[in-house]
Amino acid sequence: MEQASLPKRSSVRNQRSAPKGTKKRKKKKGGFLRFSIRLFWSLVLVGAAAAAWLFLTVSGNHFRYLIADTLITTQHRYLAKYIIGQDELNKRVAEYNKRFEAMGVEKDTHQIKLPVQTQTASAEAGKEMEKPPLVEIEEVSGKGYHGYVMTVHDPTKIRLGVPAKRGKGEKVSSMVKRYGAIAGVNGGGFADPNWKGNGFKPIGIVISQGKLYYNGLGKNATTQVVGIDRDGKMIAGNYSLKELDRMGVQEAVTFQPRIIVNGKGLIKNAAEGWGIAPRTAMGQREDGAILFVVIDGRQPTYSVGANLYDVQQIMLKHGAVIAANLDGGSSTVLVKDNEIVNKPSSEYGERYLPTAFLVFEHPEQADIPNIWAGLNPRDIDPSKK
Incomplete structure (x- = not known):
């Protein structure tokens, strides 16, 4: 019977000298x-599918314009051109401005009926009906947003606060504390070059305590205003200075x-909601109560933000018969009892x-001097720190 031959010595040496993990490493490299x-x-396929959806479908186009509209409200407006193109961006901004102007034309005919104190007719009569607190705050939330509604039950208790020093704006929390107010929210817009402005140069006009504090318009121009007249009625829409004076704003x-x-x-609808x-917005109910809606945003784990349609619907739900947008974005802030209630989106805080707009228990005691008196708007540098 033949014996099995032994392997050659060289074959044994070759088998012994081969590294143990070579084949495994080759398999791993090939698999990776x-x-x-x-x-x-x-x-590549996902990207192509996403691009096809964004540019070739109705829902994709809506989403693309939503992102563009959202960017338009930020300091990174220029990025919107990479989503819809520069020409479309310019057209979009012009369309919104035209639409906003048209929204301020219709004559406002709303009237307010301030509540009158009455006596109870119950057996415990003799006591006045309990008045609600001057200021009440409730939380509101919806799809992607969280915020607050502040109700000011007496509209005649509101005054417009302005900065303490020339050359620089002031934080709302500082104004509330300095003036001795109960609460406050941010007001109108301002010149803000590269979103790094000093906050001192308002856009348009400022009227406080019935006096024109700032006029960046000229004599005969009209402007979209948000405010209150001497009787506590909210005023919002497109008006000239003469009209505002005649209305007793x-x-x-x-x-x-x-x-x-x-x-x-x-x-x-939401598609017209400007991203x-x-x-921040202001409204009024038929009973005269002023509503301030403050919605936080740009904080994905907390609140992304809201569009103007969302704000409008919150106002209508709370009984507003007139309402208007105020400066928002990183300016949005609500202060009550010297505490910031919301979460401002600016990385630097307020x-x-x-x-x-400040709320006072005794507004007649508020001393609010005109910080712009004697200044020419053209001479104010909004970028100077």
Whole structure:
């Protein structure tokens, strides 16, 4: 019987000298390469599908314009051109401005009926009916946003605060504390070059205590205002200075758009809501109570923000018969009892602003001097720190 031959010595040496993990490493390298190739082509396919959805479908186009509108409200407006193109960006901004102007034209005919103190007719009569607190705050939330509604039950208790020093705006929390106010929210817009302005140069006009504090318009121009007259009636819409004087406007700033007039909303749907952002708005109920809606934004784990349609619907739900947008974005802030209630989106906290609507228990005692007296608006440098 033949014996099995032994392997050659050289073969044994070759087997012994081969590294143990060589084959495994080759398999791993080959597997990783195949995985990387598959991943690359998967990403290409996903990217192509996403691009096709964004540019070739109705829902994709809506989403693309939503992102663009949202960017338009930020300091990174220029990025919107990479989503919809520069020409479309310019057209979009012009369309919104035209639409906002049109939303301020309809004549406002709303009237207010301030509540009168009455006596109870019950067995415990003799005591006046309990009045609600001057200021009440409630939380509101919806899809992607969280915020607050502040109700001021007596509109005649509101005054417009301005900064303490020339050359720089002031934080709303500082104004509330310095003036001795109960509460406050940010007011009108201001010149803000590269979103690094000093907050001292308002846009349009500022009226406080019935006096024109700032006029960046000229004599015969009109502007979109948000304010209150001497009787506590809210004023919002497009007016000239002569009209505002004839109407007895007490406190006012320039901003737009008006979103509710004569009890009806002017924004048809979310697509016309001018993107998603932190928001501040002011409205009024038939009983005279003023509503301030403050929505936080740009904080994905907390609140992304709201569009103007969302704000309009919150106002209508709370009984507003007139309402208008105020400066929002990183300016949005609500202060009550010297505490900031909301979460401002600015990484630096509160911004320095030229105006704030402040609530006082005794507004007649508020000393609010005109910080712009004697200054020519053309000479104010909004970028000077």
